[in-house]
Amino acid sequence: MKKRIGVLTGGGDCPGLNAVIRAVVRKSLEHEYEVLGVLEGWRGMLEGRWEPLDLDKVAGILPRGGTILFTSRTNPARRSDGIQRLIENFDKAGLYALITVGGDDTMSVARTLQQMGKNCVGVPKTIDNDLSGTDQTFGFDTAVNIAMEAIDRVHSTAEAHQRVMVVEVMGRDTGWIAVASGMAGGADLILIPEVPINLDEVFEVLQKRQRRGRAFSIVVVAEGAKLSEDGGAAHEVIQSERRDEFGHVQLGGIGPVLAREIEKRTGFETRVVILGHIQRGGSPTAFDRILATRFGVAAVELIHRGEFGRMVALRGREITSVPFSEALVTRRVDEELYKIASTFFG
Secondary structure (H helix, E strand, O other): OOOEEEEEEOOOOOOOHHHHHHHHHHHHHHOOOEEEEEOOOHHHHHHOOEEEEOHHHHOOOOOOOOOOOOOOOOOHHHOOOHHHHHHHHHHHOOOOEEEEEEOHHHHHHHHHHHHOOOOEEEEEEOOOOOEOOOOOOEOHHHHHHHHHHHHHHHHHHHHHHOOEEEEEEOOOOOOHHHHHHHHHHOOOEEEOOOOOEOHHHHHHHHHHHHHOOOOOEEEEEEOOOOEOOOOOOOEOOEEEEEEOOOOOEEEOOHHHHHHHHHHHHHOOOEEEEEOHHHHOOOOOOHHHHHHHHHHHHHHHHHHHHOOOOEEEEEEOOEEEEEEHHHHOOEOOOOHHHHHHHHOOOO
């Protein structure tokens, strides 16, 4: 009897998810594994919703954004019987192992399931690039390129109207997208969650540009950047107090707040662009397609070798793996990288 493995995609959608699914199915053929696709992430495992995946199901999905398995931000631990239901449905589906594709929230549930004796392997997924244990996550390169193109485009209108343009990008806990896209797009200031915003320093950078004859500026800010107003403690700008099942509030709105302060305190005409979910959408870049494919193949190989409770990872140019526990630590923006970026501020 063939061994059966499952694959699910959890959390926010991300360019490259379909490339992972395709790779898992194709690689599983070599080891004669059957593959079940779990629908809507952990919600599907709770509700017992899955379907067989074969070559026909994954044909043509490599360039597609999103995920053919759908996704959700479901946290089984929030339900009194949630983990027990996962175990029961794991057995009901006849799974030998489960591949979980997601970020730290998804990995935390996978680790719990592994600790309960069920074989799990992780694939790191987040456009924020903030998972420890891996040098890069797929989806990040696509998000950076989308943000960079947007920054390129606002340059022309900023210069034409002699305005300050504030570009808000994703980044709840870390500023990887802001730093990478800001550097690539030639931003004049990059603001990230790792470094609380000092408004006086922001104004000084913009005024410095004015003094040397540069009447426009591009400011890139991560949605989770912390703002200190009127000498108070630094805080995030929250779009909604409603929390998802993992306890996260909905961030967003730092861009407009920052733009108002700039205009009020400097008199410079200021506009804001919020990229939001545009960064998640569309076809993945070549880099993300290849990385996601390598991750999917490596996940099946971990299962074949019996190396469970681990997440595949990129280290340098090599694909390796790390324990789930190592993946659950937030990976902050490298100080040296931000120092290089700051060379071009103002």
